[in-house]
Amino acid sequence: xxxxxxxxxxxxxxxxxxxxxxxxxxxxxxxxxxxxxxxxxxxxxxxxxxxxxxxxxxxxxxxxxxxxxxxxxxxxxxxxxxxxxxxxxxxxxxxxx
Numbered sequence: 001x002x003x004x005x006x007x008x009x010x011x012x013x014x015x016x017x018x019x020x021x022x023x024x025x026x027x028x029x030x031x032x033x034x035x036x037x038x039x040x041x042x043x044x045x046x047x048x049x050x051x052x053x054x055x056x057x058x059x060x061x062x063x064x065x066x067x068x069x070x071x072x073x074x075x076x077x078x079x080x081x082x083x084x085x086x087x088x089x090x091x092x093x094x095x096x097x
Contacts, residue, residue: 022068026057033063041088043068051082058083 021032024044048069058065064085079087
């Protein structure tokens with residue numbers, strides 16, 4: 001999975017891998033889709049999207065959308081009602097010195 005920072009997603013035109021992109025908002029999501037993302041994890045820095053925002057994004061995306069910021073699946077049913085394919089916990093592994 002990639003955190004897209006304007007780079008080209010032309011990493012798998014052969015279709016051997018699923019390319020997921022972490023994005024913060026609808027604009028970033030649509031840009032990632034245009035570049036070839038196969039799925040999205042929406043994880044804004046400010047915290048989870050509101051239900052209506054997630055619902056709208058899922059409706060326009062046309063590819064699977066996973067809602068970030070959920071450390072467990074207790075809200076999974078609510079997310080699925082909004083159109084999300086699931087939930088994801090996004091973490092960054094720190095390199096050991």
